[in-house]
Amino acid sequence: MRHGILVNASSLTNSMQTRLSQQLGIKYPIVQAGMVWTSGWKLAVAAARAGALGLIGAGSMKPDLLREHIRNAKATEVAEAIGVNIPFSRGDVEALIQVTLEEGIKIVFTSAGNPKIHAQKFKDAGCFLAHVIASVKHAVKAQEAGCDAVVAEGFEAGGHNGIDEITTLCLVPQVVDAVKIPVIAAGGIADGRQVLAALALGAEAVQIGTRFAATVEASCHPSYKQAVMESDDNSTVLVLKKVAPVRVKKNRFALEAFEAQLHGATKEQELELLGRKREMQGIFEGNLEEGELEMGQSSGLVKEILTAQQVMDKLIAEYHGAERRLKQIS
Numbered sequence: 001m002r003h004g005i006l007v008n009a010s011s012l013t014n015s016m017q018t019r020l021s022q023q024l025g026i027k028y029p030i031v032q033a034g035m036v037w038t039s040g041w042k043l044a045v046a047a048a049r050a051g052a053l054g055l056i057g058a059g060s061m062k063p064d065l066l067r068e069h070i071r072n073a074k075a076t077e078v079a080e081a082i083g084v085n086i087p088f089s090r091g092d093v094e095a096l097i098q099v100t101l102e103e104g105i106k107i108v109f110t111s112a113g114n115p116k117i118h119a120q121k122f123k124d125a126g127c128f129l130a131h132v133i134a135s136v137k138h139a140v141k142a143q144e145a146g147c148d149a150v151v152a153e154g155f156e157a158g159g160h161n162g163i164d165e166i167t168t169l170c171l172v173p174q175v176v177d178a179v180k181i182p183v184i185a186a187g188g189i190a191d192g193r194q195v196l197a198a199l200a201l202g203a204e205a206v207q208i209g210t211r212f213a214a215t216v217e218a219s220c221h222p223s224y225k226q227a228v229m230e231s232d233d234n235s236t237v238l239v240l241k242k243v244a245p246v247r248v249k250k251n252r253f254a255l256e257a258f259e260a261q262l263h264g265a266t267k268e269q270e271l272e273l274l275g276r277k278r279e280m281q282g283i284f285e286g287n288l289e290e291g292e293l294e295m296g297q298s299s300g301l302v303k304e305i306l307t308a309q310q311v312m313d314k315l316i317a318e319y320h321g322a323e324r325r326l327k328q329i330s
């Protein structure tokens with residue numbers, strides 16, 4: 001059955017296993033997202049210890065640093081539940097891929113580009129390959145390229161977005177209907193009620209970014225974590241649409257970029273406004289007014305900085321609470 005995402009009926013009450021979580025060998029169908037300046041080996045290992053798939057975000061690492069992070073993760077008892085996220089937008093993507101494969105990583109999540117160019121390398125190395133997409137068209141292309149799964153990311157998500165501005169609620173079922181490979185829902189998910197909803201839409205797992213960014217083990221700046229925690233439902237905005245749309249917290253820089261967008265700024269003007277290293281300034285250095293504070297609409301749901309284990313415990317409890325509520329009305 002195409003939409004029979006749960007392994008069997010009894011698993012609904014006892015566990016959250018799906019075909020994908022079984023395939024990946026993880027306890028819960030939850031992926032801690034790869035995030036620049038945020039998801040180093042410490043967060044990935046903490047998430048994996050709590051039963052998720054932990055992703056090291058290569059997007060802000062030089063190849064040697066990535067190797068160090070992978071080796072640190074590999075030295076732990078949860079090495080097999082650790083993958084690497086590689087954005088294809090990186091100039092030195094070949095070197096990042098080489099390090100990832102040399103270090104024997106078997107789970108790779110790619111984003112920001114065409115998976116067709118590099119998919120074969122991952123397949124030859126026996127990797128499980130998931131690619132992040134934001135439209136049905138790109139999901140189909142990822143499947144054709146040989147990907148084993150797609151991450152369907154709605155535009156609620158923190159960080160870089162697709163250009164079509166499709167919400168997770170609408171994107172996930174359409175992607176589920178369009179491809180045969182498993183779909184991982186992302187964008188806007190920060191609590192267990194939403195995990196249950198994503199599985200109801202046909203997703204076989206969820207990928208969670210912003211909620212995991214505000215954890216003790218995340219390597220982003222404490223001020224950035226605080227900024228996530230202090231957000232409301234309307235604290236973020238999508239800017240730099242001509243360059244590459246990105247969802248960030250409203251601050252001086254974001255509002256300037258938003259104004260420029262409203263007044264029809266060209267790509268060159270947006271690039272000039274962006275300057276260099278905004279992501280690092282905002283996320284890693286904690287520059288709350290001038291930096292790019294990538295976070296999603298789900299930041300409004302984040303009320304405290306927790307450990308990855310506490311986040312997972314909370315997600316699971318909320319999931320089962322929502323499941324019980326559903327049973328009462330059915």
Ligand SMILES: Cc1cc2nc3c(=O)[nH]c(=O)nc-3n(C[C@H](O)[C@H](O)[C@H](O)COP(=O)(O)O)c2cc1C
Nearest residue numbers: 033035036059111157158159187188208209210296
């Ligand atoms: C601080 C931050 C950095 C991110 N960096 C990356 C990245 O390097 N590569 C990537 O594929 N996605 C990146 N993302 C997107 C996440 O992987 C994930 O898909 C997204 O956060 C899911 O939406 P959510 O934030 O609502 O949970 C980033 C997101 C955030 C919040």
